[in-house]
Amino acid sequence: MTPAPNASPDLPAVPDAELLRLDHQVCFSLHAASRAFGGFYRRALKDLGLTYPQYLVMLVLWEDGPLPVKAIGERLHLDSGTLSPLLKRLEAAGMVRRERSREDERSVVVELTGDGERLRERALSVPRGVLAATGLSVEEVLGLQETLSRLTAALGEAVDAQ
């Protein structure tokens, strides 16, 4: 990556070994936080019969109505390899319908069923429980989200440049 040691301007005196320890903590923290979130949602969503990623897809559909698979993937940064089977399971559960677009036969439009629409009402109580469980204030959550978004964007660019 960076050939010369300590080449980054704002890290003048941090040795590699120290960074390795820091890295340990940071990437572990993010990984652990993401899984802790997943674990909490798993239980909160169990009644609704949804997994965490399925809930994310439903959130998108509740907000923006019928959408092609492509558009869902763009919003969630997921590709068809992840979405296709997930959407099949949502369809099997009776939450969505999938049908090929008539204008573009390559595209498959995903649409909520009546059951899928109705599930929204029951989902409304979930976020408040989650927010309470985080122990964070709304402001902290917004700040965290802002940092994470920047992080995601920066990492995405770095991957593209890799």
Added chain:
Amino acid sequence: MTPAPNASPDLPAVPDAELLRLDHQVCFSLHAASRAFGGFYRRALKDLGLTYPQYLVMLVLWEDGPLPVKAIGERLHLDSGTLSPLLKRLEAAGMVRRERSREDERSVVVELTGDGERLRERALSVPRGVLAATGLSVEEVLGLQETLSRLTAALGEAVDAQ
């Protein structure tokens, strides 16, 4: 979860529907950030022949020497269902040795091989690249880590109490 609407003291006026949208953004942000991190590491670690979770295990072993599976699991919040096959793959790759403890035959101690030890040298360059890719300062990283740790702890307690 919370039976009465708006019961949380510091959320006096936020309606459920708004929270659902906020939730959309927060849990998505965390999910996306975690995956973006994973994606970056996937590429950075490709040369080392490690996946991101395997790297986390190696970080633990590089720091704290030979450890039983249980101890690794405690440090990374992972259970044997995840660790057993992962450690088998690390063993197949020649990075670690696994052997049953003689004091307690239930326990399996994981130990770095020579190759595993030597890999540390090559791994030293990884974190600096990652830190640079995040676009965050060391202070921001530390702050983020602190918030995430609190988040993880709070969610863990909430799950236990569920």
Added chain:
DNA sequence: CATGATTGAGTTGTGCACAACTCAATCGCG
């Protein structure tokens, strides 16, 4: 000391993430 409970590792099954691929539909350019 015996035996029931607990512990540690491993297995099985389900679902997600993602790379690499296929295949058909569409697009664009000569």
Added chain:
DNA sequence: CGCGATTGAGTTGTGCACAACTCAATCATG
């Protein structure tokens, strides 16, 4: 118009996460 490139879904294969389970080793209690 024709044909090569691109696009959108889907499939396959690998690995991780986790629940639920098995099984042997160990512990603890009467």
